[in-house]
């Protein structure tokens with residue numbers, strides 16, 4: 001009875017994965033490029049990492065390159081990271097050009113190959129807060145949220161939660177909306193107009209713990225810090241993900257590169 005066996009394998013394996021990830025070291029919200037580079041590195045260092053992505057297709061804003069020209073640019077100084085991940089690319093003066101579909105799929109392959117578990121079609125709708133520290137996330141199926149079904153969520157406990165939700169900084173917003181005191185340098189969540197060079201620097205500088213137990217990376221770090229956007233250059237996203245990973249490893253006194 002193949003039909004029975006196929007369904008049984010899927011159901012059993014999915015619930016094994018879910019059960020195994022109800023309490024993780026790091027819960028990463030969003031499956032964009034910063035999330036995938038952070039997850040790759042943290043998993044490689046032996047941490048239990050789960051990524052929660054609202055869409056069916058993880059990868060965030062990488063797939064479409066710039067204006068659907070499916071090529072993107074990173075800075076020369078992350079060449080060794082691309083090499084480590086086995087990516088193909090072309091060097092163009094100070095920049096590196098990478099096929100955006102190849103970039104997205106390489107990040108996804110390497111993060112999951114290193115051991116990170118990715119739950120797609122799952123929306124993080126809230127955080128778990130104990131004694132002024134973020135201790136986990138609250139999840140539900142994306143269709144439940146989109147269809148506005150009255151179905152309660154479940155929780156994932158985590159030592160560290162990382163907001164990798166991109167431009168809207170959705171996780172940080174969950175604190176701000178409640179009026180919970182959080183360090184916002186310009187008093188609100190807002191990104192500024194395009195300035196690629198400044199934006200690339202800003203995103204890395206503003207990758208940090210913004211509230212006990214909660215870190216920001218990628219475009220969420222730009223919006224929370226109040227910095228400029230940078231368009232289809234993605235080196236800063238990778239560096240931001242790696243910086244968050246290093247910050248978490250430092251907190252756990254695990255040796256970093």
Ligand code: 48H
Pocket residue numbers: 029030031032033034035052053054055058059060061062122123124125164165166167170217218219220229230231232233234237
């Ligand atoms: C689950 C969620 C939730 C939620 C959102 O936007 P992303 O690609 O994230 P980054 O920051 O790693 O990369 C940003 C980059 O793609 C980009 O947009 C750049 C460089 N822009 C520059 C510019 O000038 O425009 O991915 C975030 C992911 C998405 O896939 C969302 O679906 C997901 O997070 N997400 N997942 N629960 N509550 N909110």
